[in-house]
Structures are given as C-alpha cells and as structure tokens.
Amino acid sequence: MTSYTLGQKHIAPTKPERGVFPLDHEGECKEKMLKYMLCLTRNDSKPSKCQTESKEYFQCRMDRNLMKKHEWEDLGYFDGREKQTSDSN
Amino acid sequence: MNLLISRHIVRPFLFKSFLHINVPSSSSVILKRFVSSNNNNNNNNNNETETPKSINRNDFEKSFKEFERNEKNRGANVAFYLSSVAILMLGLTYASVPLYKMFCEATGFDGVLRKNQDAEVVSANVRKLSQRIDKSHPSIRINFSSTPSSLLPWTFVPEQTDITIQPGETALAFYRAKNESNRPIIGIATYNVQPSQAAFYFNKIQCFCFEEQRLEPGEEIDMPVFFYIDPEFLRDPNLQGVQDISLSYTFFESKGTEHLALMGGDPTKPHIKLKPSEALPYSHRHAEKIKTVTS
Numbered sequence: 099m100t101s102y103t104l105g106q107k108h109i110a111p112t113k114p115e116r117g118v119f120p121l122d123h124e125g126e127c128k129e130k131m132l133k134y135m136l137c138l139t140r141n142d143s144k145p146s147k148c149q150t151e152s153k154e155y156f157q158c159r160m161d162r163n164l165m166k167k168h169e170w171e172d173l174g175y176f177d178g179r180e181k182q183t184s185d186s187n
Numbered sequence: 188m189n190l191l192i193s194r195h196i197v198r199p200f201l202f203k204s205f206l207h208i209n210v211p212s213s214s215s216v217i218l219k220r221f222v223s224s225n226n227n228n229n230n231n232n233n234n235e236t237e238t239p240k241s242i243n244r245n246d247f248e249k250s251f252k253e254f255e256r257n258e259k260n261r262g263a264n265v266a267f268y269l270s271s272v273a274i275l276m277l278g279l280t281y282a283s284v285p286l287y288k289m290f291c292e293a294t295g296f297d298g299v300l301r302k303n304q305d306a307e308v309v310s311a312n313v314r315k316l317s318q319r320i321d322k323s324h325p326s327i328r329i330n331f332s333s334t335p336s337s338l339l340p341w342t343f344v345p346e347q348t349d350i351t352i353q354p355g356e357t358a359l360a361f362y363r364a365k366n367e368s369n370r371p372i373i374g375i376a377t378y379n380v381q382p383s384q385a386a387f388y389f390n391k392i393q394c395f396c397f398e399e400q401r402l403e404p405g406e407e408i409d410m411p412v413f414f415y416i417d418p419e420f421l422r423d424p425n426l427q428g429v430q431d432i433s434l435s436y437t438f439f440e441s442k443g444t445e446h447l448a449l450m451g452g453d454p455t456k457p458h459i460k461l462k463p464s465e466a467l468p469y470s471h472r473h474a475e476k477i478k479t480v481t482s
Contacts, residue, residue, distance in 0.1 A: 114391040118398040174357025
C-alpha cells in the first residue's frame with residue numbers, strides 16, 4: 099500500500115454513501131457477475147457498454163434481498179435518451 | 188476586541204491611567220496631575236459655596252491616595268493587558284485545529300472527503316448526474332489493486348485490472364476474496380485512492396468496506412464496489428490532465444476475533460485447540476513449503 103504521506107495531508111476514507119453490500123454467501127448472483135465480467139472484457143473495460151448486464155446483477159441482488167430496492171435512476175441508469183448517447187462512446 | 192476583554196478584566200484600575208500611558212510617573216508629576224484633575228473637579232463644582240477646610244482636607248487625602256494607587260497600578264495594568272492578549276492567542280492556536288477541520292469538510296479544500304449524506308440526498312445526487320455528464324471530456328481509467336496481507340490468510344484480488352469511465356457515470360467493479368485457512372475469519376477492509384486530491388471526487392455509493400465480513404473456511408465470495416466520479420473533478424485545477432485513478436483495497440483481520448484462531452475456529456467448542464504451527468501467521472503457506480521440500 100502506498101503511503102507517501104510525508105508531505106501530504108492524511109485523508110481518512112469515508113463510509114460508502116448507501117452502506118455496505120451484504121455478502122452473497124450463497125453465490126446466488128455469481129452467474130450474473132461473471133456475465134458482467136465477460137461483457138467488460140469484450141467491450142474494452144467500459145461499464146457504459148455493459149449497462150444491461152450490470153442492471154441484471156443489481157436486479158438479482160434486489161430480488162434476493164441482498165440489496166435495498168432502488169429505482170434505476172437512483173443507480174445512475176438513465177433509460178431512454180441516455181442509452182442513445184452512450185453508444186457514441 | 189482585545190480592548191473590550193482587557194477592560195472588562197482590569198476595569199477598576201484602567202480608567203484614568205490608560206489615557207496617560209506615555210507620561211513618566213514620578214511623585215511630583217503625580218502631584219501636579221492630581222492637582223490639575225482636582226482643579227477640574229472643583230471647577231465643575233463651582234456652585235458649592237460652603238467648603239469647610241477640614242472636610243476639604245480629608246477629601247483631598249482620600250482622592251489623592253486613590254489617584255496614587257491608580258498611578259502605581261499602571262505598570263500592572265499594562266501587564267494585564269499584554270497577558271490577556273497572549274492568552275487569547277494561545278487559545279486561538281488550540282482552537283484552530285478543529286476549526287480548520289470544519290472548514291475543510293465544508294469546502295472540500297485540499298482533498299478532504301465530503302461527510303456522509305442522507306439517502307435522499309444521495310439519490311438526488313445520482314439522479315442529477317445525467318445532466319452533469321459531459322460526454323466530450325476524455326475518459327478516466329480507474330485501476331484496481333489489492334494489497335495482500337501476510338497475516339490474513341485470504342486471497343483477495345480484483346476481478347478486473349481497470350475500467351474506463353467518464354466522470355458522472357456510475358460503475359460497478361468486483362473483488363474476489365477467498366478464505367484459505369481452516370478457521371472462520373472476520374475481516375474488515377479499507378481503501379485508498381491515488382492521487383489523493385481525487386479522493387474528494389470519488390463517491391462510493393456502495394461497497395464492502397469498513398464493515399466486518401465473515402468468511403467460513405474455504406469460502407470464496409464476490410465483493411462489488413459501486414461508485415462514480417463527481418463531474419466537478421474536471422474543473423479542479425489541481426487535477427487537470429489526470430487520467431488515471433488508482434483504487435486499492437486492503438483486508439485486515441478484525442480486532443477481537445483472533446481468539447477464533449486458537450479455538451479451532453468454532454466459539455461453541457472452546458476445548459478444541461489448533462496446533463501452534465496452525466495458529467501462527469504464515470501458517471497458510473506451510474503446506475506449500477513442505478511440498479517443495481519433499482518433491
């Protein structure tokens with residue numbers, strides 16, 4: 099771990115805004131995770147191209163009570179006009 | 188302000204002497220000044236015709252003594268004033284530490300992370316991201332790394348080495364952790380963002396850090412990190428031209444759970460003890476060592 103803090107101010111990491119992901123002990127959403135990883139490798143590691151797969155992963159988590167239910171906008175997936183503009187990447 | 192404070196403290200002594208601070212004090216001068224001030228008082232009391240001399244003399248002595256006392260205390264008054272200034276400055280230096288912290292948290296100066304926000308504020312911020320994304324800006328590459336800890340017998344790696352995103356875009360990334368030992372371990376993770384000024388713009392929506400995570404022996408788990416980079420990142424003068432951000436996670440064993448190692452892992456069976464070689468750090472690597480020697 100880099101710790102060149104001689105001249106820099108120490109910044110304490112903060113907690114995540116929406117808290118912690120409960121652990122997926124049963125591996126229920128592992129399949130979706132692997133699909134997302136495959137998509138990333140195919141698309142040059144750009145998550146903007148893999149919105150479907152990541153949405154599926156979140157849906158899997160929300161269905162199995164491993165995550166609080168959110169609207170897609172709350173997770174940053176703006177359907178409709180945003181989908182067209184992301185293709186221009 | 189200092190004037191107010193010191194006046195409040197030394198008020199009984201300060202009244203006349205403070206105004207005549209430049210005059211050197213010798214007894215003749217004191218007498219002269221007393222006489223002149225007394226004359227002023229007498230001029231104000233001109234309508235009084237009856238002034239018996241005996242009463243006048245007593246009054247004179249009293250007021251002279253008071254005046255002398257005030258004059259003598261002048262040195263002490265200056266000392267009080269200066270010491271109050273010194274104490275005030277000392278108090279300010281002690282107070283400056285929390286005041287500066289508050290200032291940094293409010294304004295985000297010099298890379299301090301923002302305080303936690305409400306759930307509604309978080310959702311509103313994420314929703315507003317769609318308007319704030321500027322697609323014309325170049326993408327940023329986020330590099331993922333993990334620091335293995337020799338004391339913690341876990342394999343902890345990122346599933347992807349890097350992803351390319353734009354500021355304002357939400358991104359999902361995964362880490363994988365496996366408990367290699369034969370006892371349940373409770374770990375706790377922390378992270379680090381480089382460059383440090385970018386830490387202020389790194390908004391973690393959800394992750395797996397700072398909470399105790401328990402892994403059974405041999406268990407392997409995927410840990411997601413969901414985050415975005417604030418679009419304000421592009422307008423920070425310190426971060427112009429920065430195109431790579433490194434995110435590094437480290438897992439530690441949670442304090443207070445090391446006793447699980449000596450108990451053979453199961454708190455309900457305290458009589459089971461591990462062999463000392465199994466409870467030592469690096470014990471999870473012993474098997475590999477032995478293999479290479481015999482082969």
